[in-house]
Amino acid sequence: MGRRMNILSMENITKSYGERLLFDSASFYLAQGEKVGIIGINGTGKSTFLKMMAGLEETDEGIITMANHVLCSFLPQHPVFGKDDTVIEAILKRCTGNSAGAAQMQELEVQARTMLTKLGVTDFGAVCNTLSGGQRKRLALVAALLSESDILILDEPTNHLDNEMADWLEEQLKNSTKAVVMVTHDRYFLDSISDRIVEIDKGKIYSYQTGYSGYLELKAQREEAALASERKRQSVLRKELEWVKRGARARSTKQKARLARYEELKNMSGPDAGAKVEISSVASRLGKTTVEIEHIGKRYGDKVLIDDFSYIFLKDDRIGFIGPNGCGKTTLMKILTGETAPDAGRINIGQTVRIGYYAQEIGSAQMPDDKRVIDYIRDVAEYVKTEEGSITASQMLERFLFEGKDQYGLLGKLSGGEKRRLNLLKVLMGAPNVLILDEPTNDLDIATLTILEDYLDSFPGIVIAVSHDRYFLDRVVKRIFAFEEGGRLQQYEGGYTDYQIRIFFKKQEEAGFLNDSGKKDGRKKGGSGAGTEKKNSWKQPGAKLKFSYKEQKEYEVIEGEITALEEKIENLEKQILGAATDFVKLNELTREKESAEQELEEKMDRWMYLEDLKERIEHDNR
Numbered sequence: 001m002g003r004r005m006n007i008l009s010m011e012n013i014t015k016s017y018g019e020r021l022l023f024d025s026a027s028f029y030l031a032q033g034e035k036v037g038i039i040g041i042n043g044t045g046k047s048t049f050l051k052m053m054a055g056l057e058e059t060d061e062g063i064i065t066m067a068n069h070v071l072c073s074f075l076p077q078h079p080v081f082g083k084d085d086t087v088i089e090a091i092l093k094r095c096t097g098n099s100a101g102a103a104q105m106q107e108l109e110v111q112a113r114t115m116l117t118k119l120g121v122t123d124f125g126a127v128c129n130t131l132s133g134g135q136r137k138r139l140a141l142v143a144a145l146l147s148e149s150d151i152l153i154l155d156e157p158t159n160h161l162d163n164e165m166a167d168w169l170e171e172q173l174k175n176s177t178k179a180v181v182m183v184t185h186d187r188y189f190l191d192s193i194s195d196r197i198v199e200i201d202k203g204k205i206y207s208y209q210t211g212y213s214g215y216l217e218l219k220a221q222r223e224e225a226a227l228a229s230e231r232k233r234q235s236v237l238r239k240e241l242e243w244v245k246r247g248a249r250a251r252s253t254k255q256k257a258r259l260a261r262y263e264e265l266k267n268m269s270g271p272d273a274g275a276k277v278e279i280s281s282v283a284s285r286l287g288k289t290t291v292e293i294e295h296i297g298k299r300y301g302d303k304v305l306i307d308d309f310s311y312i313f314l315k316d317d318r319i320g321f322i323g324p325n326g327c328g329k330t331t332l333m334k335i336l337t338g339e340t341a342p343d344a345g346r347i348n349i350g351q352t353v354r355i356g357y358y359a360q361e362i363g364s365a366q367m368p369d370d371k372r373v374i375d376y377i378r379d380v381a382e383y384v385k386t387e388e389g390s391i392t393a394s395q396m397l398e399r400f401l402f403e404g405k406d407q408y409g410l411l412g413k414l415s416g417g418e419k420r421r422l423n424l425l426k427v428l429m430g431a432p433n434v435l436i437l438d439e440p441t442n443d444l445d446i447a448t449l450t451i452l453e454d455y456l457d458s459f460p461g462i463v464i465a466v467s468h469d470r471y472f473l474d475r476v477v478k479r480i481f482a483f484e485e486g487g488r489l490q491q492y493e494g495g496y497t498d499y500q501i502r503i504f505f506k507k508q509e510e511a512g513f514l515n516d517s518g519k520k521d522g523r524k525k526g527g528s529g530a531g532t533e534k535k536n537s538w539k540q541p542g543a544k545l546k547f548s549y550k551e552q553k554e555y556e557v558i559e560g561e562i563t564a565l566e567e568k569i570e571n572l573e574k575q576i577l578g579a580a581t582d583f584v585k586l587n588e589l590t591r592e593k594e595s596a597e598q599e600l601e602e603k604m605d606r607w608m609y610l611e612d613l614k615e616r617i618e619h620d621n622r
Contacts, residue, residue: 004031007070007150007179008053013062015048022048024203025062030151035173035180037190037212040200041401042417042445046183047077047155049200053181054153073147077155077416079140083129087121087139088112090128094143108146115142118168119161120325133361134160134325145172154182158189159442162324162468163496185441185449187212187471214590217576221586224577286315286433286461289350291336296345297487298331305331306342307487313434317462320473320496323483329466330360333438336464356432360439360466362423369412373402373422376411380429393429400425417443424452433461441469470496501605546617555610562607565600569593 008030015023022045030036038046051057052064054074066072081090091112092105113124119138128136137160144152152173158166166189173180173193184190190197190212197208197215208215291313298306305328313319321329334340335347337357349355367376377393384391391399397407400421414422420443427435435456441449453475456463467473473480473496480499481489492499547555572593576586 004033005067006030007032007067009063009065010053011063011065013052013064014060015045015052015057016060017048021203023059023062023200023205026200026203026205027062028053028198028205028207030179030181032150033177033179034196035194036182036196036198037194038181038183038198038200039190039215039446041447042421042443043401043415044200044202046200047415050074050153050155050181050183051076053151070151071147071149072151072153073144073149075140075144075152075154075157077159078133079136081128081136081139083127085128086125087116087128087131088124090139091116091143091146094140095146095148111146112142115145119165138165141169149178151179151181152176154180154184156184156443157182158184158186158468160325163322163470164324166468166470185444185446186469187446188469209587210590213594217590218586221577284354284431284433284461285352287350287352289348290315290353290462291350291434292348293336294346294348296335296342296347298328298335298340298342298344299487304487306335306489308345309487309489310345311481313462313464315462316460317464318456318476318478319462319464320477320480321464321466321483321489322468322473322480322496322499327483328487329483330438333357333436333464333466336436353434354430354432355434355436356427356430357436358424358427358438358440360442362419367411367419367423369410371411372408373397373411373414374407376422377426377429380426381431384429384431396425396429417445420444421448424448435459435461435463437463437465437467439466439468441467441472501608547613551610551613554606555614558603558607558610562600562603565596565603569596569600572596 006029008028010026010028012025012027013023014021014025020043028049038049040046048057051074052059054072055064056074082093085093088109092108095108095112096105116122116124116138119142121135121138128139131139141154141157144154157169161169166186170189170192180193182190182193192211194211195209197210197212199206199208199215199219208218210218293309293311293313295308295310296306297304297308309332321332323329331340335342337355338347338349374393374397377397382393384396394407397403402422411419411422424440424444440452444452449472453472456476463476465473465477475495477495478493480492480494480496482492482499484490492502572589576589576593
């Protein structure tokens with residue numbers, strides 16, 4: 001495959017906001033059909049970068065060049081529509097600017113209605129100013145997808161999408177021939193779509209020709225190489241320092257050269273590890289009684305949100321709640337915090353319970369623009385107790401990347417992501433032992449999410465999370481409650497991937513594609529007549545469930561195949577570490593490792609199925 005043509009160039013871009021330098025002579029190039037994921041901590045300028053690319057913001061210095069006849073469509077983080085426009089009118093205006101003919105408008109409207117239905121918006125005549133922020137975001141997403149363009153520029157496209165919607169969008173982008181540049185914190189989504197990761201860090205742009213998984217490996221190798229160089233510099237510096245301390249007199253040219261070398265080594269800066277959020281353990285002791293839910297119910301009008309739900313939260317529980325938008329997840333969280341009363345049932349909260357609620361949306365009343373950052377945190381506590389001792393509000397702000405003068409800045413000057421990070425700190429400053437996280441991955445950068453996930457590993461209390469982020473759920477929760485039809489909450493053990501596997505087999509059984517063993521039946525319900533069904537059914541008298549010849553042979557060797565793949569991946573990881581400076585070899589090894597990991601995942605899924613079938617056979621033969 002030949003080299004793809006560049007369709008967009010951003011050369012030596014410089015951009016500042018007040019005293020904050022976002023980009024310092026940074027450059028970026030986009031090739032035809034490329035899929036690029038943009039990452040970086042909140043406040044580094046990711047949204048500004050997209051706006052400059054889309055022509056909505058000017059640079060202070062540098063040149064942005066678009067190839068001839070190349071068009072962009074842009075999904076902003078917080079879209080705005082004409083307040084009197086209906087859903088369909090708003091989309092058509094964004095797609096065409098009223099310049100299209102009647103036939104084209106009709107075709108676009110049909111496509112818009114289909115896409116909106118997929119995204120859960122079905123009232124096409126609703127006026128935009130009556131819609132929620134999430135609904136307006138989905139309107140803007142449809143408009144961006146339908147607009148005639150060569151480059152799709154997407155700022156947080158998965159925010160306000162449930163899992164099915166995110167899966168649908170993933171397929172749309174993977175199958176699109178357009179170039180895609182997107183900022184997203186959904187790591188599975190990023191890994192599935194991106195063929196290049198671009199990191200914005202301290203005004204510079206770093207490009208990695210790989211998906212998110214490969215980026216993590218390459219970045220770790222780059223940082224390890226930098227640290228190795230620094231260790232060598234420090235070793236040489238110590239030797240030079242010993243020589244200087246001996247009082248050598250700079251009388252000869254050789255001695256002068258050595259002193260000059262010492263000064264040069266001393267003045268060199270080591271590798272910048274990068275700003276990282278640091279979260280210490282901040283929690284209160286949790287007593288015997290925690291949070292007990294007894295037969296609660298909640299409805300709005302004719303819609304039943306929660307129907308007869310009971311659960312006793314155990315110490316160290318890690319619970320995830322999932323379901324489509326509007327099903328009642330946030331309502332349940334508000335019932336847990338006492339903000340909303342249930343229509344039926346009761347909640348018993350233990351005396352030692354301290355709930356920390358990280359809400360999905362933060363209103364201006366909670367974060368007034370004219371309030372200082374440090375005062376917002378001091379309203380909760382002047383200091384908190386951690387494993388390292390007492391830490392002041394100012395020190396905690398530093399750990400959350402609000403340093404020096406930033407602490408005395410106004411909330412109104414912060415980006416959306418910085419406000420979310422600050423709000424997370426405020427929740428933790430209250431030293432909760434029951435932590436409720438409602439869509440924590442919206443607007444938090446990946447670096448902060450990674451640290452939060454590590455923190456939750458050792459958090460000495462209960463974690464309750466509402467999230468559409470599949471990666472976060474797999475990483476954090478051990479049990480999932482899924483909102484199902486009629487307000488029922490169904491319990492599933494494990495993370496989100498475990499839930500998906502169970503739902504897949506459940507749907508296959510309901511459709512008649514599997515028999516009770518989980519084995520392919522070859523019949524659909526309502527298909528062949530009763531005689532055929534009786535003949536094929538394993539439940540007929542005298543018939544025993546058993547492995548087929550092929551399954552038996554597969555079961556005998558699959559564990560050995562899994563072990564061999566695990567050893568292969570381990571060996572590839574060692575080779576990758578040894579090829580840190582050979583990027584061609586590095587890419588080859590990374591691709592081989594990704595292929596082996598994919599094969600291992602498939603083998604593990606198959607092993608799980610065969611183990612489940614074996615248990616059913618043993619049960620049937622008892």
